[in-house]
Amino acid sequence: MSIEKIQIITKENISVQQLFEAPLKFTSMNGETGWNNLIVDGNIHRPQLALAGFTELFTSQRVQMLGNTEMYYLKSLDLEARMTAFINIADRNVPCLILTNNHELQPELLNIANEHNISVLQTPFETTKAIHMVSEYLDDQFAQQGVIHGSFVDVYGVGVLFVGRSGIGKSEIALDLVERGHRLVADDVVMLTKKRDTVLMGTGTSLVKHFMEIRGLGIIDVRQMFGIRAIRFQKRLEILVELEDWDPTKEYDRTGLDESPRSVMGVEVSAVKLPIFPGKNITVISEVIALNYLLRTYGYNAPKEFANKLREEIERRAKNTSSAVDQRIVSYFQSDQE
Amino acid sequence: MIETDITVVNRAGVHTRPAAMIVKLAAQFKSDIYLTGDNQLRINAKSIIGVMTLAAAQGTILHLTVSGEDETAAVDKLSELFASGFGEHL
Numbered sequence: 001m002s003i004e005k006i007q008i009i010t011k012e013n014i015s016v017q018q019l020f021e022a023p024l025k026f027t028s029m030n031g032e033t034g035w036n037n038l039i040v041d042g043n044i045h046r047p048q049l050a051l052a053g054f055t056e057l058f059t060s061q062r063v064q065m066l067g068n069t070e071m072y073y074l075k076s077l078d079l080e081a082r083m084t085a086f087i088n089i090a091d092r093n094v095p096c097l098i099l100t101n102n103h104e105l106q107p108e109l110l111n112i113a114n115e116h117n118i119s120v121l122q123t124p125f126e127t128t129k130a131i132h133m134v135s136e137y138l139d140d141q142f143a144q145q146g147v148i149h150g151s152f153v154d155v156y157g158v159g160v161l162f163v164g165r166s167g168i169g170k171s172e173i174a175l176d177l178v179e180r181g182h183r184l185v186a187d188d189v190v191m192l193t194k195k196r197d198t199v200l201m202g203t204g205t206s207l208v209k210h211f212m213e214i215r216g217l218g219i220i221d222v223r224q225m226f227g228i229r230a231i232r233f234q235k236r237l238e239i240l241v242e243l244e245d246w247d248p249t250k251e252y253d254r255t256g257l258d259e260s261p262r263s264v265m266g267v268e269v270s271a272v273k274l275p276i277f278p279g280k281n282i283t284v285i286s287e288v289i290a291l292n293y294l295l296r297t298y299g300y301n302a303p304k305e306f307a308n309k310l311r312e313e314i315e316r317r318a319k320n321t322s323s324a325v326d327q328r329i330v331s332y333f334q335s336d337q338e
Numbered sequence: 339m340i341e342t343d344i345t346v347v348n349r350a351g352v353h354t355r356p357a358a359m360i361v362k363l364a365a366q367f368k369s370d371i372y373l374t375g376d377n378q379l380r381i382n383a384k385s386i387i388g389v390m391t392l393a394a395a396q397g398t399i400l401h402l403t404v405s406g407e408d409e410t411a412a413v414d415k416l417s418e419l420f421a422s423g424f425g426e427h428l
Contacts, residue, residue, distance in 0.1 A: 007380040149382040166384035188387035213386050
């Protein structure tokens, strides 16, 4: 599948029950009340002004988070005023309330929440931390997801995704890399999730996990066969390797000076086009691609270094007219015969 | 490009054996062939792992997208295969 044709899936909503089941240490104060309410907005709101009576711009469709300020404000009111203040927010189709610092809702307020079918969740975390954690969770849930046909492997800690036509040997390369101690993330069906517009995280599907099809053999389970060190569940996508049949009429990159990143779901990813022909060891080349990427990340760019050396040499020769310039790395082999 | 909906009619759904039949048939065509399941995943019909990912039960409607030089033949043959219930109990 070509990179332009990635189908993008975005969730429109998640249920309160899904949020409750997130690993954020929630306890429910009113059982399963309001668990089917839908959260449609990834943002969080602290309903301070709404409690105080200003409800005009109240973003009630958001998850409402009640921390110290809200809870002590409610506590400071007498019973009737407290119920009026709480109805201000309860009356507007709020999906759920989150109480931070293990705050508890007064029984009369909990009744109101039940009447309005609003889930009330409690978390031991303090408000700032809870906001951070819940919005990270919601961001992930509402993130763009894409499905791509390819093999995704962690090579020396670099996430390398192999794509190319069906039958070109993506799975075989992944298997070969696993044999050499690298780790398989997903084969055939790779799910990509966009994080904060700049990062793509890849993982397999829950059904397939680390099963893989090898032509002529059938289906194998990489985790069972090679053990836990041969797999991982998620990896950031860093390099896209596009495998294609060797085409003698086509020009391939010879210097590596032009880095040509590809846009995958709107995120720039380093890309390499790799022509395939018999006798070419793609596995070793893949390792070199990953190492080269690491070198570049850590500030060493081999093509640039070579180009600089060449430029210096040309300048030196232009100045120095003496003809006898030694081309060897070692200028004089003493008596070393090794 | 041709797009059409096809229904899984056999009782057992698209389990391993039918998946293999679909992939074998799809691989005979040059066209790009994709199937979209009710879990919204669009997968390459030439990948057995992909087709099995659909986990399509009886009654599931799959969306078939084919594009390429032999797209008409591919759609016909694949529709036929699904309609036949993969030679299994309907």
